[in-house]
Amino acid sequence: MTEQSASPHAPFFRSFPFGRTTLRNRIVMAPMTRNRSPGGIPGQDVADYYRRRAQGGVGLIVTEGTYIDHPAANGYANVPAFFGEAALAGWARVVEAVHDAGACIVPQLWHVGAIRRPGAEPDRSVPGVGPMTVVDNGVTVVEALxxxxxxxxxxxxARAAADARRIGFDGVEIHGAHEYLIDQFLWDTTNRRTDAYGGNIANRTRLASEIVRAVKRATSIDFPVMFRFSQWKIRDYDARIAHSPADLEQILLPLVEAGVDIFHVSTRRYLDPAFPGSPDSLAVWTRRLSGKPVVCVGSVALNKAYAIAQLRGAEDPSAELADLDPVENQLRREEVDLVALGRPLLADPDWPSKVRENRLAEIRAFDRDAMLTSV
Structure with missing residues (x-):
C-alpha cells in the first residue's frame, strides 16, 4: 500500500498528469497577491516563500499575479513583473526553489485593465485601459482599447508565456477573473462595446480566446495553459458573466478550441450552486460543459469566505478548518480534478503533509497574522 493510498484523505493524494510532468497530488496553491517585489523584481524572499509551500507538500503552485509587458498592466505597489532581465531572473530562482522541493509551478499572467488609475506603478502618468473609456470629474482615467x-x-x-517556458515553468495560468482586463471584456456590465469585442457572449469572449490561442502558439502543445475565471468581481460579489449553463458553455467552448487545458474556477464558496434548479457548483458545471479538467477553489478548507473587507481591517479574517469530506467526495466522483487552497497555506505551509498524515488537529488556524505573512 502506498503512502498516498494509506492516507484517510487519499483523494487529495493521487497523482495527476500535467503536460510533460506529473503532479504528486491534487493540491494546488492558489494565487495570492503578496506585494513583496519592490520595483517588480521577485527577490530571494519570494523564492523562499514559495519554496516553503512546496516543502509543505503541495503538488502545484500558481504564483501571485505577475504583470505582463504593457504600460497599463499593473495597478498595485510592489507586485512582480513578468518581463525584463531582472524580473525573469528572479522568477527563475523561484522555479528552481520550487522544483528542488518537489512541486510544479506556473506563473499567473496578469493585466489589471480598467482597475488601474493614474498614479499607479510603474509609470504614474499612465491611465488604465479597458473595453470602455472611463471619465472621472472630467479626467480620462481609463482609455478604451x-x-x-x-x-x-x-x-x-504570448511573449510572457514563451519566457515562462524558457526559464523552466511547468505551464502558465492566464488571469481571466475578478474584474481584471480579460474579465472586463467578458462581463456585459463593463463591456458595452459595439464592435467585434462586445455585444454577444461570443464577441465578449474574443479577447480571452485570442490570448489563449497566442499563448499556445508561443509555447508547445505539451505546455499546459490554465485559464482562471470567476463570476464574482472585486467590487461585486453577486456579479455574473454567465446567467445559465447555456451562457457558460458559450464562454467555455471557444476557450477550449483556443487551447485551454485546465480551467481554474474561482468562487468564494466552492460548494455553492452555480445556477437555479441545480445543486452543482460552477466548477462541476465547467468540467461537464468543457470536458476539461478543473481546479475548484473557494473556502475549501475554511469555514469562512474571503472578503476584501478582511484585508482592509473592517472584518475579522479568522477562520477554522472546515469539513474536508465534501471536496474529497467531489474528487472521488471525478467532478473536479484539482483543489486550490489559498489562506490555509498562508496559515500553515505544512497543510498538505498534515492532512496526508491525518494530523488535522495540528493544522494552524487562519488569522490576520497569517493573512499578512511574508514567510
Missing part, C-alpha cells in the same frame, strides 16, 4: 492596442496586449501575453 482599439484593435491595434488589443493586438499589442495579446502579443505581450
Amino acid at each position: 482599439d484593435d491595434a492596442e488589443i493586438a499589442e496586449i495579446v502579443a505581450s501575453y
